Amino acid sequence: MASRRLIVTNGSAAVGRIRASFIPADHIIAWSDVLHEGPVRIGLSSKQLRNDRARYLSAREFGEFDSILAEMSERDDMFVRGLTEYDEVVLWFEHDLYDQLQLIQALDGIASRFPVRASVYLVCRSQFVGESSVDALRAAFEGRVPIGTMHLREAADAWAAFRDERPVRLNDIVTAGSSKVLPFLADALHRLLEELPHPQTGLSRSERQILESLRVRPATPPVLFRMCQEQEEAKFMGDTSFWSVLIPLLESRRPLVEPERARGVKTSWNEAGFLTSELRITDAGRAVAAGRSNLLDHLSIDRWLGGTHLTNTCHWTYGDLELAGPCSRSFDKTADEPRSPSSC
Incomplete structure (x- = not known):
């Protein structure tokens, strides 16, 4: 039986670009949440967080509440299916704040279910998907790296710090600087802190x-x-x-x-x-x-x-x-x- 692969990336434009590059995947899904905007409160279940985010995004005129909630639910269901039923899941995110927050949420989702059936890999580059040639995207895919326990631990810590009522732990991560496994995260979180007064x-x-x-x-x-x-x-x-x-x-x-x-x-x-x-x-x-x-x-x-x-x-x-x-x-x-x- 042929192996099954799921690719998870930031938004619909990246989905289209990866698909147009003929990179083999059974499904490509977009995370599609502007997590640097609006509440991402701690202590909520996955369902409660989806509702919170859909309510905020619809109030901000990103779309209708029911439509946004349905898309998020479908995204999360497909992500869990990929981890539990597929052979390979590839997280493909960029270096900017928008992507890095999505990445740590996705990695936290893996950490909460670890170990998983699928082999999980990461593509994370300082070049935007939409600005990359087909050859560059194919090379990036071939260079995907296995996601290990260090990725999951650091992402889970960062996701919890991001959702904390006090940004102290977030500042601690920024002060510690970049890591080998998530090299763009500290800079992205520093940019987030710069949105404070x-x-x-x-x-x-x-x-x-x-x-x-x-x-x-x-x-x-x-x-x-x-x-x-x-x-x-x-x-x-x-x-x-x-x-x-x-x-x-x-x-x-x-x-x-x-x-x-x-x-x-x-x-x-x-x-x-x-x-x-x-x-x-x-x-x-x-x-x-x-x-x-x-x-x-x-x-x-x-x-x-x-x-x-x-x-x-x-x-x-x-x-x-x-x-x-x-x-x-x-x-x-x-x-x-x-x-x-x-x-x-």
Whole structure:
């Protein structure tokens, strides 16, 4: 009987590219979850986590709840079938944050069922699948490496740290640096920590890149997205995720970004007018970017970094490779002037 192979990769574009390269596989499935966005809370069962993620992604207009949940359930069922019924499972992920979080979730899923029937292998490169030639993809497949207990142990530790209510263990992994078996993980998790507010400005790295780009020149959202992408060591963010970073800067009490000519701007990424509105940085934005003011004096935040819930009154900061928290910075949307922060 011929051996059966399952390939697991990041998204539908990579599925199509691998399939078009005629790499032998009975099934190729996409993980397709933007885990760097929204809650990935600890203490949930697999079913509860799928529901949590589908609820968040549907609220963010990535699709309908029932459709997203069905796709995630089908993905997980196929993954378990591959591990328990197939001869070989290949995890094929890239080096960026989006992929590395998916990889440690998948490896944690293997660890929780280990030992498994299938032989499991890893393809993990610093070249994006969509930018690779057919020959390069075939060579990468031929160079796949067996996944061993060290892969599983390190991934399970990282996945638990990512889902923790406190990012302390996550910072410990980043501080320890890259490992031999998961060489891109520490850098990816460092990039994740950079999405925490900076202690002086309150800006995440993505927010800082937006303001710094607009200090150079006004730009429409699509141009601004490309400008910010060029500042990344490993591009990980799609445009829909980028809009969710940009739009609050337009809607804060004292907007940090504003339309250059129009008096108002549509602030839903899928509404007419938003993508063609040329944006510029405001005086308030310049003050925050320069560290003379703090974003959390202008904006009420309520977001997640894995299992860590970030609000003005309870958040963590990260700057100059230093993690601090939990911190509180009082925000009053009715106040004329920013209120004094409490220390971390």
